[in-house]
Amino acid sequence: MTCDITIKDVAKEANVSVATVSRVLNGLDRVSDQTRKKVLKVVKELNYVPNTMAASMITKQTQMLAVVVPEIENPFYTSVIKGTVNVAKEKGYHTFVFSTNDSESEEDAFFESSLRRNVDGIVLIGAHKDPEFYQKMNKPVILVDRYIDGCGLDGVIIDNFGGAYEATKYLIEYGHRDIAIITGPQTFNDGTERHWGYQQALKDNGIELVNDYQKHGDWFENNGYQSTKELMKLTKPPTAIFAANNLICQGTIKALRDLELTIGLDVSLVGFDANDLAEFVKPRVSVVKRPTYEMGTHAAEMLIEKLKQVDKHDSFPKKVTLGVELLKFGSVKYLG
Amino acid sequence: MTCDITIKDVAKEANVSVATVSRVLNGLDRVSDQTRKKVLKVVKELNYVPNTMAASMITKQTQMLAVVVPEIENPFYTSVIKGTVNVAKEKGYHTFVFSTNDSESEEDAFFESSLRRNVDGIVLIGAHKDPEFYQKMNKPVILVDRYIDGCGLDGVIIDNFGGAYEATKYLIEYGHRDIAIITGPQTFNDGTERHWGYQQALKDNGIELVNDYQKHGDWFENNGYQSTKELMKLTKPPTAIFAANNLICQGTIKALRDLELTIGLDVSLVGFDANDLAEFVKPRVSVVKRPTYEMGTHAAEMLIEKLKQVDKHDSFPKKVTLGVELLKFGSVKYLG
DNA sequence: TTGAAAGCGTTACCAC
């Protein structure tokens, strides 16, 4: 548990040179079995733990990654974090978790800080909208969930369009035509693609788009809550709502509860992404489920793979799209 | 955004020595205004970012902290993390987040890893039960939520006993006598103190303890769910339940819902710690609220304060207890 | 197979 034992102490105690100790510990060069054992014994006796920072100065590798997310209290992000951290741990990397509050300037702070230098690569759910920001990365970066076209980076995203399309189509198939969407800003692909999927499903089924049925706010619960209240106040309220992320969906559920409207009876509802409330209420709310944990594991694997590629011929950016699944429960009324 | 500019490049470009550049950047020694400006200009032009690892090798300080928690997906812990990280950021520290899955061996892995060496101090919600583990820390550590007596470390905890006592007393005052508790293991003070508070309140009011009414499992939702079902199957089921943490409470709420029992009517319920479901259901569930975010901020402040104390005369361990608040809603039936 | 020594990018001490 001590910290002040250095490689020199080990070398002295084992009657070998520091070079030999280093070789034993890193196992690259070969060392006679005898000296190896001797060194290892002393290492254990002295409880020696190498100073990785000193090593990093030479090798230019830290065995540390960073995962940068907009918000550490959103369960979606913690799930991605968990996936990333677990894979990283497995492969011998430590992971920094950094939360930006979805602010460009806080994200800048991370990238300008020395911290950035201390990591070998980054899993990033970015706050920046401009491709330029991403183009000037000089470290391996894997974008997750949000992908900025033309940024030149690898990414792991999900089928936002497909998920939204399926969700909307499902409502249409159950006879709904007055279908609202509550979604976040159109800043990133998540927002635009889900909105687009919703619109396309309506168009494909000959249903006209109604402006009042399309609510854009932020991605937080209160947007879901307020927007739902506004929707239900319309002269002709929608018969179904598509809530485009986990928190918005929770807000919608709360609003409907407060309006004393029964889900699946008075109003039909489909959410995007699992959430506590959707699973709790009866009838359970249908949602588009996405592989959150796997987004993290996938990103970490891609990142570490990239780190290993010694031949750094800037290959073309690789974008992996993971599929989603529509889970149908009783929250959608059949209108015939 | 480049990383390969060193202090030497700056020195050369500015026609000064590296020592001077270092002085300008660290601002300790004094430098003439003229050279200071010259150096600062070059620093900006070259986009120089100091290599903090190299500095750390000399100063033995990294400006990095670690916050070690049992589980990153429990909202209680993310709230503590957020508090810690925010204060740390404010004071110029970066923070590592490390999740142990509440396993002693994973916690060992953290403390044995070189990572530990790279941080100046640690905010710890420990998995270890033995004081010995904590005694051999050779870094400043602040224990949060769980405190091991005799460990010799500082800690930030909450009034578990008082919270549980108040919750139980509240049930008693509303006329309940058949009061059950669903709680976690007695491993740490959180479990023992809450259980003790429950028992003491009953005793103080002349109510006999019933073994069947005291359920011990883990701190997860499923324990709340299963234990509630068992309780309600008893020949004489309790009229009220005290759920001793956030996840257990969620489990209890789900079980009562599945049993088609109405909270506050068929069964009364008080939780410990806020949670999504308790806030959602009608009537809203009364809970003992604790200052989760503040536990994090407090711990970070104490830790950084400790780091600044040059005179490291091992002072007596300092244990700070933060108060809790009983929030009363409609989940408790008045039995007269 | 092993050791000596040159760095890695800083800080801190000692001169001037």
Add this chain to the structure above:
DNA sequence: GTGGTAACGCTTTCAA
């Protein structure tokens, strides 16, 4: 005020 340089703990040639 400023510059030279040893030192931090390690890896990695280059010789032996």
